[in-house]
Amino acid sequence: MPELAEVEYYRKRWLPALEQSVARVCLHADKRIFRGADSAALARNLTGECFEAALCHGKQMCFRFGNQHWLGVHLGMTGKLRHTANAVAVEKHDHLVLEMVGGGALVFSDPRLFGRILYANTSEPPDWWANLPPEVLSAEFSxxxxxxxxxxxxxxxxxxxxxxxxxxxxxxxxxxxxxxxxxxxxxxxxxxxxxxxxxxxxxxxxxxxxxxxxxxxxxxxxxxxxxxxxxxxxxxxxxxxxxxxxxxxxxxxxxxxxxxxxxxxxxx
DNA sequence: CTATTTGTTTATCC
DNA sequence: AGGATAAACAAATA
Structure with missing residues (x-):
C-alpha cells in the first residue's frame, strides 16, 4: 500500500520516541525482511543508542541512531510502523521491535514480508541512503x-x-x-x-x-x-x-x- | 479452492 | 547493451 504520502505518514508514527534511547531490540531474524542485512549486528549495536533522526525519501525511510547507526525501512506492500506507549504484547507480524528506555516501543510489522530492513554502521550515510534520485517535489526534478x-x-x-x-x-x-x-x-x-x-x-x-x-x-x-x-x-x-x-x-x-x-x- | 493484492527484484526475451 | 515484460516472493482476504 505505502506510496509517497503513506510512507511520510508512517515515518511520523515513530516521532514520539525521538531523543529516546533503545533499551532492547527484539526481532524475527529469520524473516525475509532482513534479507541482505546483518540482523544480529543490528540488534547488538542499536541497543543503548539514541534515536536521533527520522527521514524519508520516496518510499525509502532512514532512521538514524547515535551518529553512525543507519536503519533503513522499506514498507513493501503491507509494511507498517507504529509506536506503542507501553510495552504491548508483540503480535505475530511484528518483525522488529525497539523497546525504548522511556517504556514505549517502535514497531515494524509486515504480514506479507515484501518490506525490507537495511542496516549500516558507518560514519557517512550508506549508499542506499546517499544515492537516491531527485524527489518529485524537488527543484532538480524538472x-x-x-x-x-x-x-x-x-x-x-x-x-x-x-x-x-x-x-x-x-x-x-x-x-x-x-x-x-x-x-x-x-x-x-x-x-x-x-x-x-x-x-x-x-x-x-x-x-x-x-x-x-x-x-x-x-x-x-x-x-x-x-x-x-x-x-x-x-x-x-x-x-x-x-x-x-x-x-x-x-x-x-x-x-x-x-x-x-x-x-x-x-x-x- | 481460487483469485486478488497500492512493491521490488530477478530472469528472460528481444 | 539496454529495454520491455513476466515471474517470483508470502500471506491475508474475498
Whole structure:
C-alpha cells in the first residue's frame, strides 16, 4: 500500500520516541525482511543508542541512531510502523521491535514480508541512503529531466514508466492512476508518443498529486475527497468524478490499472 | 479452492 | 547493451 504520502505518514508514527534511547531490540531474524542485512549486528549495536533522526525519501525511510547507526525501512506492500506507549504484547507480524528506555516501543510489522530492513554502521550515510534520485517535489526534478526519461522509455506504457522508482521515487499504483487521470492520458499510451502538450500536463499532475497526497494522507491520513479518482478506483461499477462514465480496470504494465475511457482516450 | 493484492527484484526475451 | 515484460516472493482476504 505505502506510496509517497503513506510512507511520510508512517515515518511520523515513530516521532514520539525521538531523543529516546533503545533499551532492547527484539526481532524475527529469520524473516525475509532482513534479507541482505546483518540482523544480529543490528540488534547488538542499536541497543543503548539514541534515536536521533527520522527521514524519508520516496518510499525509502532512514532512521538514524547515535551518529553512525543507519536503519533503513522499506514498507513493501503491507509494511507498517507504529509506536506503542507501553510495552504491548508483540503480535505475530511484528518483525522488529525497539523497546525504548522511556517504556514505549517502535514497531515494524509486515504480514506479507515484501518490506525490507537495511542496516549500516558507518560514519557517512550508506549508499542506499546517499544515492537516491531527485524527489518529485524537488527543484532538480524538472520537466526536462522527466521528458528525457520518457524518451528513453519510449516503448513502455506510461503507467509502467511512472512506477519506475529510479525516476519517480514514491509514486506507486494509485498515484500513477491518479496522475494520468488528472492529466487525461490513457495509461497504455507509449511514453514516447505523448505530445508536448500532454507532457506538460503530466508534469504538472505529478507535482499536484504528490502535494495533495502529502497534504491529505501524509499527516493524519484523512479520507481523500470524492473528486479524486482514489475513492472510486477499486469499486465495481465505480464512476468517473468528471464524466460520470463507468471506470475501466485492466492490467497495464503488470499492475491493476483504473482509468476513465471517456476522459482519457487512447491515441495511438 | 481460487483469485486478488497500492512493491521490488530477478530472469528472460528481444 | 539496454529495454520491455513476466515471474517470483508470502500471506491475508474475498
Amino acid at each position: 520537466e526536462d529531466w522527466v521528458n528525457r526519461f520518457l524518451d528513453r522509455r519510449a516503448g513502455a506504457p506510461i503507467k509502467a514508466v511512472l512506477l519506475m522508482q529510479e525516476r519517480f521515487p514514491g509514486i506507486g499504483n494509485w498515484m500513477a492512476d491518479e496522475i494520468l487521470w488528472r492529466a487525461r492520458i490513457h495509461p497504455a499510451t507509449r511514453a514516447g508518443r505523448i505530445s508536448k502538450l500532454k507532457r506538460r500536463a503530466l508534469f504538472k499532475s505529478i507535482r499536484e498529486v504528490s502535494e495533495d497526497a502529502l497534504a491529505v494522507i501524509g499527516t493524519d491520513w484523512k479520507r481523500p475527497p470524492d473528486d479524486w479518482l482514489f475513492n472510486h478506483r477499486w469499486k465495481d461499477g465505480g464512476r468517473c468524478p468528471r464524466t460520470g462514465g463507468l471506470l475501466k480496470r485492466e492490467t497495464i504494465g503488470g499492475r491493476t490499472t483504473c482509468w476513465s475511457p471517456l476522459w482519457q482516450p487512447l491515441r495511438v
